[in-house]
Amino acid sequence: MNGPPKSPETGQGPRVEEIPEGDDRLRLVCPDCGFIHYDNPKMVVGAVVRYGDRILLCRRAIAPRKGYWTLPAGYLELNEAPHEGAAREAWEEAYAKINIDSLLAVYSIPRLSQVQLIYRATLLDEDVKPGLESLAVGLFRWEEIPWPDIAFPTVHWALHHDRELGQTQVFEPRTNPPGSSDRP
């Protein structure tokens, strides 16, 4: 996962707000070297990975929400297509070999400048195990999902959207549910 700029912690790097020449928005500029930090929204890619009637979840080994359960997901890397990133994250977090089936949802969290592309996927081999960023991984039937220990609202959304769609093959990708604080 890529982190945010390190300026707040170190007091270094781009830390002065200015509107650069030819621009129309405030950007962080480094007073030491003049570097302009063009910050952009970040894309998270992940998947609801199914193996029969069970769904793959990973228990987070890292902050935020360490110890809580999540879908395999993470930041899209440079030079990577979203579906490739989702498959990579499943491998990194759970050594899961998956087949991407369709785009389940596009969630947006403007507060965090984050857009999530969550796919539906099929697990090709039941043999999963924790990657470096997971304390544990598991395959859960719906009633076995550790609901009180789910890491993020978007994981709730994706699990419910996937279940509501059932066997539906052709559908419009879901978006933030009504009433969510970050409804698009």
Place this chain on the structure above:
Amino acid sequence: MNGPPKSPETGQGPRVEEIPEGDDRLRLVCPDCGFIHYDNPKMVVGAVVRYGDRILLCRRAIAPRKGYWTLPAGYLELNEAPHEGAAREAWEEAYAKINIDSLLAVYSIPRLSQVQLIYRATLLDEDVKPGLESLAVGLFRWEEIPWPDIAFPTVHWALHHDRELGQTQVFEPRTNPPGSSDRP
């Protein structure tokens, strides 16, 4: 639109490739101030905007592909949902008031570390005019579209995908067409 880091032009800012502690990929680090530049893929948001049987196109006033025709589209800004960004771009580039209808396509251009979310939208008011980044704007019937002067392959893809879908309301978002160099 947000630009790339300015280091190559100025010789300043993050310009040394290092793997930061706790990371597993090369990042650009500034040797003067220690700032780590975590570069991420960028999201472009745009729309195929329809007014009856005509489609809104904008003639670019800026590089790249100045003078060529494109859909209203641009980089998603911080704290912005994708559908909001698409509506903002239509306004900025063509003073077009639009209603976002559905997600037409997710295109990825890994070579440019770019993901495009292109929506289908309806123009609410025929009164459009060029914004700062457009030399001209126009509403085109299919046979009137200036095909030789289209700015980018993704504009071709989106126009054809929109046409193929016709009146279809529920569909899986389209992706890069087969045989395209950046097929996901």
